Amino acid sequence: MKPTEWWKNFALGIELDVAGTFIYNGIRALHELHHFQHPVDSFEILYNLSVGIERLLKVAIILIEHSESEDLNSLEESLITHNTADLAARLDKYRPLSLSAVHREFLTILSKFYKSQRYGRYSLSIVPDIYEEKRSLLVFIKKHLKIDLDLENEFLPPPNTNRIRKFVGRIVRKISGNVFEVIKKRASELNIYTDELRGDSKAINVFYGDRLDFVDKDLKKKEFILFLMNPSVTSKHIELLRSQEPLDLDPSMAASYIKALLNDADLPYVEEAVDEAYTEISNVKERLQFLKVMDNDYISYSDNDDDAWLED
DSSP: OOHHHHIIIIIHHHHHHHHHHHHHHHHHHHHHOSBSOOHHHHHHHHHHHHHHHHHHHHHHHHHHHOOTTSOHHHHHHHTOOOOHHHHHHHHHTTSOOOOOHHHHHHHHHHHHIIIIITTGGGSGGGTTOOOHHHHHHHHHHHHHHTOOOOSSOSSSOOBOOHHHHHHHHHHHHHHHHHHHHHHHHHHHHHTOOTTOOOTTOHHHHHHHSSOOOSHHHHHHHHHHHHHHHOTTOOOHHHHHHHTSOOOOOOGGGHHHHHHHHHOGGGGGGTHHHHHHHHTTOSOHHHHHHHHHHTTOTTOOOOTTOTTGGGOO
């Protein structure tokens, strides 16, 4: 295998995984957001999406533009840019991406964020608009979803909704999916495997899923909760779980506990209850031992030994 083939096959394959990971993390950050109050939350979303889509576009451009006769240094220098809109337009000249105005507008938002807003607060010129990235994202959402969002009231921040999550997910899925199709087709033409991804990667959820949001995934998690709660459901593993006495928590907080299971952002509001309950029991060490293995697929079961799960 030639060095250039190895580069495109393996190095760019890793970059594809990296790109998908950033995109996944950006959409996940949006999903976990309850409201658009703090600019740091919008920063996290836009940063991950801008980096991920930029790197994705650069993988596609290299596969399309590079040839053995081309000046590699010139190609590498031309990729020293963070303008996702320009990169998409560049790729579009060779392989039409079929993006509409709303997708290109979102790419422009990402480009502006990375060029100026990313370090804007390090400059005195940012005064008084220190929430620029949050405003850009909300203006885009308000415009295309045609919803009433108060962008000025700091004490009543716009709530995040599943409608917003799905909308942004569709925008990002269309952009990333169409660029990935270019990569996939070009890899096939070159007889390399750049587009092959790990089955357990975040990237595979981005490029191979039908949707790019976590709304339905939360519903499925809730179904698992209901299943495990049902007293008619039995198995050795479930019996082992039910053999452990529950902590003395507050039943009226059940909804909050479920939220904490689904979203790490909700955990800080209830985790202190667990710490307090631990002060009331004597076998905390043994309990923590059990918690560490309760999701293990290879627990040993024994009818004669209540502590069989402790075996190595």
